[in-house]
Amino acid sequence: MSDKNSEEENEETQTKRERLLDLIKKIAIKKPVKIIKVPEGLRGFGQVTALQSICIGCHKCEEVCKLGAPLIENKFDLPSLFEDSTKDVKAENRRLLIDFIKKIAVKKPVEAIPLPSPLRGFGSLCVAIKKCITCGDCEETCPEKVIEIKPIFDLSLIFQE
Numbered sequence: 183m184s185d186k187n188s189e190e191e192n193e194e195t196q197t198k199r200e201r202l203l204d205l206i207k208k209i210a211i212k213k214p215v216k217i218i219k220v221p222e223g224l225r226g227f228g229q230v231t232a233l234q235s236i237c238i239g240c241h242k243c244e245e246v247c248k249l250g251a252p253l254i255e256n257k258f259d260l261p262s263l264f265e266d267s268t269k270d271v272k273a274e275n276r277r278l279l280i281d282f283i284k285k286i287a288v289k290k291p292v293e294a295i296p297l298p299s300p301l302r303g304f305g306s307l308c309v310a311i312k313k314c315i316t317c318g319d320c321e322e323t324c325p326e327k328v329i330e331i332k333p334i335f336d337l338s339l340i341f342q343e
Contacts, residue, residue: 203312203340207341213341217229220335225316229332229336230321234259237328239305240302243307243323250310252308254305255306255308258294258305260294261291261293264284276304307328307329318331
């Protein structure tokens with residue numbers, strides 16, 4: 183009986199989007215591995231991508247989102263910095279730091295490192311796909327054009343949250 187009550191309480195506090203994604207997880211026969219194209223006209227689905235090397239950590243995406251989907255985490259995502267090119271990094275100090283880290287690294291890092299305290303200008307942009315409705319407000323607000331919304335949906339991501 184208590185399981186049913188907690189399930190009902192959970193449904194009341196979840197958004198329609200969160201309930202839909204949870205239902206997809208429940209009915210999936212196996213974890214999806216393919217990225218699918220979002221059908222034309224289907225709103226609210228897509229994939230938010232961000233170039234971490236260009237992000238200046240201004241938090242404007244967090245401020246504009248009414249649903250709290252984007253979050254600048256207090257970690258320095260070194261692996262993504264090694265994947266991204268620094269040619270588009272406008273903040274000179276950040277570009278120099280990234281280039282310096284690449285030069286002194288013995289091997290490519292495999293995980294992000296925690297920052298000692300919240301440092302404006304550093305951090306990693308993460309987007310909660312259960313909250314994000316791909317409205318485009320964060321993409322439009324970003325002064326560095328770091329954020330891009332693509333008409334694809336990676337269902338495997340809902341199994342990670």
